[in-house]
Amino acid sequence: MNFLFNRYVILLLDAFFSLAAFWLSFFVRSEFQTDILYKEHFYHGIIPVVVIQTAVFLLLGTHKLSLLRITFEDSVRLLTSIAVGAGAAGGFLYFSHPSGYPRSIFVLYPMILAGLVISLRFFGRFAHEERHRTKKKAAKPTGSVMKSIIIAGAGTSGVQLVRALRHQNRIRIVGFLDDDPLLQGKELCNLPILGRTEDVIQIAAKVPFQEIIIAMPSASGDRLKRLLGLLRPLGVPIKTMPNLTDFVEGKNPATQLRSINLEDLLRRDPVILDxxxxxxxxxxxxxxxxxxxxxxxxxxxxxxxxxxxxxxxxxxxxxxxxxxxxxxxxxxxxxxxxxxxxxxxxxxxxxxxxxxxxxxxxxxxxxxxxxxxxxxxxxxxxxxxxxxxxxxxxxxxxxxxxxxxxxxxxxxxxxxxxxxxxxxxxxxxxxxxxxxxxxxxxxxxxxxxxxxxxxxxxxxxxxxxxxxxxxxxxxxxxxxxxxxxxxxxxxxxxxxxxxxxxxxxxxxxxxxxxxxxxxxxxxxxxxxxxxxxxxxxxxxxxxxxxxxxxxxxxxxxxxxxxxxxxxxxxxxxxxxxxxxxxxxxxxxxxxxxxxxxxxxxxVPEYQPTAMDPPEPHLRIHRPS
Structure with a gap:
């Protein structure tokens, strides 16, 4: 399956999908008859369409997009390349064919091609994750104890963390905590949204776990402090992902987990720079x-x-x-x-x-x-x-x-x-x-x-x-x-x-x-x-x-x-x-x-101060 992740294999597959989408658009236009209409148009257009579309894929670098993580930005890039390629090929064929060209083809073609190329990306990621799951099961030592964890934060960082942790032995992800009311009772990455962070005590009574990971790298210090106040009574280890300033792009999020430190509690909104x-x-x-x-x-x-x-x-x-x-x-x-x-x-x-x-x-x-x-x-x-x-x-x-x-x-x-x-x-x-x-x-x-x-x-x-x-x-x-x-x-x-x-x-x-x-x-x-x-x-x-x-x-x-x-x-x-x-x-x-x-x-305002008498080792206890 490794060949699937070679960028030039991906480019060849996208070129093949361009050909297939072009044929399927004629097939649909012919009302699913095997003897398609406009055969002359099909044979006249097949080579220009595949060449132009592949050239656009190459120029926009869609073959370089990772099959392991298909993001929203990646999808936009793919759809843009399809739209540009279809538009360029459509314009070329419409004006180069002596009798014109059926316009419905260039409505159907990009829709079918989009479905094919995006499906390839999702299939690649699914195949990769399935292979790792199989390896994980095979590598699991007999009698090993799985550590159950909950992830606080069901945003992009939480999803990335789930994908990374699923490849690790001895870890079982129980589910998410998130305060978004629209997510309550839903599932994400085949994992349940267990509830809000404020309900963590009740959740812990129903769903045992040994560790909590806070996946909110952009959270403010005040929000982290409130979260800690809710989570600390559980007495389980609490880890976090680094903030956005320290987050290493492209690195496995699981390797960047650490204990919460004082800098996290004093963290402010990320700096926006020109x-x-x-x-x-x-x-x-x-x-x-x-x-x-x-x-x-x-x-x-x-x-x-x-x-x-x-x-x-x-x-x-x-x-x-x-x-x-x-x-x-x-x-x-x-x-x-x-x-x-x-x-x-x-x-x-x-x-x-x-x-x-x-x-x-x-x-x-x-x-x-x-x-x-x-x-x-x-x-x-x-x-x-x-x-x-x-x-x-x-x-x-x-x-x-x-x-x-x-x-x-x-x-x-x-x-x-x-x-x-x-x-x-x-x-x-x-x-x-x-x-x-x-x-x-x-x-x-x-x-x-x-x-x-x-x-x-x-x-x-x-x-x-x-x-x-x-x-x-x-x-x-x-x-x-x-x-x-x-x-x-x-x-x-x-x-x-x-x-x-x-x-x-x-x-x-x-x-x-x-x-x-x-x-x-x-x-x-x-x-x-x-x-x-x-x-x-x-x-x-x-x-x-x-x-x-x-x-x-x-x-x-x-x-x-x-x-x-x-x-x-x-x-x-x-x-x-x-x-x-x-x-x-x-x-x-x-x-x-x-x-x-x-x-x-x-400096006229300079006013040296006298030193307070020291009070060594005066104990200050936590207020009751």
Whole structure:
């Protein structure tokens, strides 16, 4: 049966079906008489029809469509090719035959051909699935225990998952759960729709099962959280398919199943991008990414390579992570022209050589010290690295006439209470002052915390849970904005392509989330109970830490853009701070420099906060 899946065998079969459909259309037109009418017309048209129809099939690539999965889009493509072929052949024959041509033939012909070619696809899929079912039965070990599962979600993803799981031994699919009222009491893939998700307790009493798989890759975090609340009391394993951002097209869905993680519960609607706009600014250009080995920088690189830059420069001071991202990109994209550059951005001379030798057109500046407590304890290093390094890159982008310079900023730059946030605000102001001095467009993109970055909340919670707890939270009411790394970087690319220069774009982070709530969800996702299995300890606010972050300063007007998830912070006035920034760097590099007063002169809203007295190991139990 394998020959049936060869694309050229499919093309030959489609050509044969074209011939058969043409003959059958005359047979029907002759009222099912074996001695068909219009014999001359049939013999005159058979070769042109088959040749034209086969050529259209070949041009539209219908022979390349998989017989294993006939989708709605595939059916539309098949019907389009039949309509185009029938129209072209009909026009040719109608005008080439001296006595005209019976028009009913070209009504019957495409209808019959459509039935034949689509039937072939369904037969191929049926034969493939039947063969796998036979193999599965033959391979089933004597006395083996089948695991019964229920799939929550009867959409396209659920159907794909059923087809994949049916080929696996030791799995029995009981049915679907779905909240669509039109599906209740129906069947899908020969499996019953058992009921709504809210009825799962009653369903479990009637139909025993050992696992639930949530097949809703586009579901929001809130919907997943509600689902978990319904499913968790059953005490069975709950797995999910990855969200649309992480879903690998063409890969077996069964191999992508995993446990639900915290990122799933904070998931938002998928980002809609203007890909053509992004591609216009990246395709064929030399793109430089600083901080390329970091969480944001490395994901930026992964996203950028999909738009086929001419050359990608990965710049970082961390050797091992830089080597890892270079290897990853070259493995995934063998044709990629990619160069890893081990470079300290404070070294103006080496940085100048890099710009001179490669002349990048687009620069993404993601390099920075980001940990608030660390920068608070090392203020001079923080200023020299974040401000001097960023200033060097921005100055050279202006000098070498790059097309765009994009600064990755943070919500901590708004009304900063810590030095890290203040350094980012200094850079925001500095590059705003550079815009308009040359051809380079200077753009800032500001956003909040990203999930899963190195040294951030999730990795810390994972380490603490492995040690048996407690999970530490600095304050019961502390909140933060959160976004996944892929979502943030995709929106950065979109904002970068939208910018005309001088903008501070602000990503729509949604609603702030209480860290205490995240800690509780994290514990429960791992099958533990708060206050019984694992405790949460309040440790007190750290130096420079705020109870809540802000995305817009008081003197910034919030404006909408053409993208609903990208806003703009309109500045009240553009201030040139070149001299003050030079003085700040000089203060940080000297022994007795007055950092605080110079920093306040540039960022008057900078208000360092006092540290709360710590309350180590204060237990917070789950409310009754």
């Amino acid at each position: 890909l053509s706009q992004i591609e216009r600014h990246l395709r064929g250009n030399c793109v430089l990414v600083t901080g390329a080995a970091g969480s944001i920088g490395s994901e930026l690189c992964r996203q950028i390579v999909q738009f086929m830059p001419d050359h990608l420069l990965l710049v970082d001071v961390a050797e091992s992570p830089l080597y890892e991202i270079e290897c990853e990109l070259k493995e995934r994209f063998p044709e990629l022209n990619c160069t890893a550059v081990l470079l300290d951005l404070r070294d103006r001379s080496l940085l100048n050589d890099l710009f001179a030798s490669h002349e990048p057109q687009i620069v993404f500046h993601a390099a920075a010290y980001k940990h608030v407590p660390m920068v608070e304890l090392n203020p001079k290093s923080g200023i020299i690295n974040n401000i001097e390094g960023g200033k060097n890159v921005a100055d050279l982008a202006l000098e070498f006439q790059c097309e765009r310079f994009i600064l990755i900023s943070t919500d901590k730059a708004v009304n900063p209470t810590n030095l890290m946030g203040a350094t980012k605000r200094v850079l925001e102001k500095y590059i705003l002052g550079l815009n308009g001095r040359g051809n380079c467009r200077f753009i800032t993109v500001r956003f909040g915390n990203v999930l899963g970055s190195k040294g951030s909340l999730i990795p810390i919670f994972e380490r603490q849970l492995k040690q048996g707890g407690p999970l530490t939270v600095t304050h019961p009411e502390i909140t933060r904005f959160f976004m996944t790394i892929p979502e943030a970087t995709q929106l950065v690319l979109q904002a970068a392509s939208m910018g005309r220069g001088g903008e501070i774009f602000v990503l729509d982070m949604g609603e702030p989330v209480r860290i205490m709530e995240i800690a509780r969800d994290f514990i429960e996702l791992h099958g533990f109970e708060v206050g019984i299995d694992v405790d949460i300890a309040i440790t007190g606010l750290r130096p420079g830490e705020k109870l809540f972050e802000e995305l817009f300063a008081i003197n910034e007007a919030q404006e909408k853009t053409s993208h609903k998830k990208i806003l703009m912070a309109k500045q009240s006035a553009q201030v040139v701070v070149d001299a003050e920034v030079d003085r700040l760097i000089e203060s940080a590099t000297s022994q007795n420099g007055d950092i605080a007063s110079v920093l306040k002169a540039i």
